Amino acid sequence: MPSTTRALLALATAAVMGVGLTGCDGSAAANPTTAATPTATHTPTFSPAVTPTLTPTSARTPTPAPLVLARGDRGVKVRELQARLRRAKVYALRVSGVYGAATERAVAAFQRAHDLPATGSVDVRTWALLRRLTPQPTRAELYPPAATGSARLDPRCRTGRVICISKSARRLYWVVDGEIRMSMSVRFGSAYQPTRNGEFRVYRKSRDHVSSLYHTPMPYAMFFSGGQAIHYSAGFARQGYAGTSHGCVNTRDRGKTAALFDTVRIGDKVVIYR
Template sequence: MADIRRRGVAVLGVTGLVAPLTLALGTAPAQAASCTTQTGPYQKQVEKFLGRPVDGRQSSGDCQAIQAFQKKHGITPTIGYAGPVTWGVMDLMTRQRAVGSNPNKDGKCPVNKGRIACVNLTLQLSWIQDGKKLVYGPVPVRTGRNGYETRTGAKKIYWRHIDHVSTIYDVPMPYSQFFGGGQAFHSVGLSMWNPPGSHGCVNMTTTTAKKYWSLLKTGDDVFVYGRKPGT
């Protein structure tokens, strides 16, 4: 948690450090950072996602492509193995893309509140809407890992601090907008798909966090719903 000090009052907060997908790592070959020759349980799915020849057999080219994806998104071990974590991230990306420009198709984020920031934990997506009008997004986000879940329900932004720093983890939380029990929107310098997840905050890219900062203000509504995979 992060301590927030305002007018002499200490408020406990939760800061997000890492990313969004908490899935069991499973049993991977015990090899160093070099490419593995072993075929993973999600080989075909991963090959298809990466645009590789889909034959279900690990090749040097497959391993290098998988390894590059793992390094980009902070998935460990980075040995090019097509395991459950790697495929889980790819599957989430696919489902996020399928949403398109209609993130509130299910109508679960309230449309009678005026401007509101919505967070879909299941798809790890967030957006800002005004009534039924989409104002910004949807964008990928990282929410709380298992044991540090981002709390669901209707909330309001109660404090904003553009240069906030966590006093527990001693890490920067730029463009922080706190909306519930110390949990906040803020930017991080990691991939939005870097497992396992935050310590409760809704992590964003710097571009997204800046946009949220410009569009939202203290007192604006936030609605969080769904359940993050792996929690």
């Protein structure tokens, strides 16, 4: 048989047999791909997993202790609270029987000092602890006498919220609607740097102020006229009236000054008179 005929016959035979004629490494030629009869395979049937249903247990929220007193209350029990807070050294204002912002802050301070929730309201736990730590207030503590010098208040001090300052008495009075709530001694500037007389308004408060002119501390500064302010003075506390201020109104009772600072609001009136 001629060689050409034999080659054509070989090609036809290869096509019929499905033999691959190309491959990267010749493996296709050595392993002809024969149509395989698929073997029936068993596909396992899976039952869906049952997810257990968990019934959530509600978290137990602590029940707040019942309130005994809160802001807005008035009366004898508030007087007792304020007198006891004074004994605990967290309240410096006069006992008034009115549960206001200053009383609320004092209660919160007491609560923080004794690891209680600092709500500012008196619950049964706060009241029980305060009564245990402080003695029963006397009648004089519950009904303190009016501050001395009240008859000398300037008429401008008898309405609203006023820091009333008498130079002749060397006293500062915190007055609310004509009632003196706090009183403390003060000193003033010299003849060369006088403290201005008149009616002013608190326009700025700075708890840890330092003078930009003299670089000295002016804690609890309440500015009322330019650079003049009411503030605590360590020098006044040490030296008394032997010295003067640079025009400011100095106080020497740090606790009362801090309480006044926390009570006074921007816009409260300041009256300074002879």
